[in-house]
Amino acid sequence: MASCQxxxxxxxxxxxxxxxxxxxxxxxxxxxxxxxxGGQYWYNGYTNTVMSIAPLPPLSTRVDACTDRLxxxxxxxxxxxxxxxxxERALAEALDVTRITxxxxxxxxxxxxxxxxxxxxxxxxxxxxHRGGPDLIGDLMALAPKRGMRHAIARDLLxxxxxxxxxxxxxxxxAQPDPGPILVAIEAFTQAAASGADPExxxxxxxxxxxxxxxxxxxPVLQLCLNPILQVLRGSPQLRGAIYRTPADNADGWxxxxxxxxxxxxxxxxxxxxxxxxxxxxTCRVLTEEGA
Numbered sequence: 001m002a003s004c005q006x007x008x009x010x011x012x013x014x015x016x017x018x019x020x021x022x023x024x025x026x027x028x029x030x031x032x033x034x035x036x037x038g039g040q041y042w043y044n045g046y047t048n049t050v051m052s053i054a055p056l057p058p059l060s061t062r063v064d065a066c067t068d069r070l071x072x073x074x075x076x077x078x079x080x081x082x083x084x085x086x087x088e089r090a091l092a093e094a095l096d097v098t099r100i101t102x103x104x105x106x107x108x109x110x111x112x113x114x115x116x117x118x119x120x121x122x123x124x125x126x127x128x129x130h131r132g133g134p135d136l137i138g139d140l141m142a143l144a145p146k147r148g149m150r151h152a153i154a155r156d157l158l159x160x161x162x163x164x165x166x167x168x169x170x171x172x173x174x175a176q177p178d179p180g181p182i183l184v185a186i187e188a189f190t191q192a193a194a195s196g197a198d199p200e201x202x203x204x205x206x207x208x209x210x211x212x213x214x215x216x217x218x219x220p221v222l223q224l225c226l227n228p229i230l231q232v233l234r235g236s237p238q239l240r241g242a243i244y245r246t247p248a249d250n251a252d253g254w255x256x257x258x259x260x261x262x263x264x265x266x267x268x269x270x271x272x273x274x275x276x277x278x279x280x281x282x283t284c285r286v287l288t289e290e291g292a
Contacts, residue, residue: 067108
């Protein structure tokens with residue numbers, strides 16, 4: 001049994017308004033909300049497309065799950081920039097949540113700049129590339145297989161990490177910090193690599209070195225810039241596997257840094273950056289071979 005109801009971003013349509021494209025001159029879409037079997041579908045009269053969104057699983061907190069589902073739908077283009085979300089009642093029904101839960105999720109998405117709500121005009125999806133922050137990189141990486149973008153995202157992420165590394169190393173030349181904590185972290189990674197630790201363990205040991213380097217800069221800005229990169233690294237087994245495919249090579253790279261950090265010299269920085277660039281190129285090559 002199928003049932004259909006026409007909705008806009010602000011409420012139900014009168015049948016005579018179907019061709020108007022909205023309840024006002026500036027309306028972007030109308031939504032034909034259809035439930036067929038266990039699925040929920042919408043026809044977007046503005047883009048002439050059919051979209052679907054599955055109900056939430058009964059796991060985690062409902063607001064968290066609702067926020068994650070809607071954020072994913074925005075990032076993967078199900079709800080493109082400039083479009084309006086379906087009416088609150090229809091969207092809550094599709095996600096199998098209460099309207100109170102949905103409002104909590106919408107409030108979070110509003111706070112992150114992904115949507116904007118206006119009285120009488122509904123909820124509009126904003127362009128996350130203009131309004132979002134680096135915390136969305138992890139979400140984009142999770143969606144990368146679906147969009148065939150893992151290699152591109154990994155390449156750009158590694159380039160950003162490399163640029164951050166260059167700034168950090170320059171700062172360390174100026175600071176001439178105590179190398180002790182950094183050397184301890186490098187030794188821990190070396191031992192993990194020699195023992196055949198899995199990529200997840202190596203990643204955590206790698207992160208410990210990065211945090212020691214960043215702590216030595218005494219820059220909260222640089223330390224905070226690292227967090228989105230770590231989020232992606234921890235959330236992507238494929239990227240971890242590519243980065244730590246040959247742990248001995250990773251250990252050799254850190255060994256070179258261990259020598260340098262004991263007497264930081266700006267003239268050596270180009271060689272260190274070339275080494276990091278070569279390592280990143282190998283990571284991208286592995287991802288390409290794996291069909292990312």
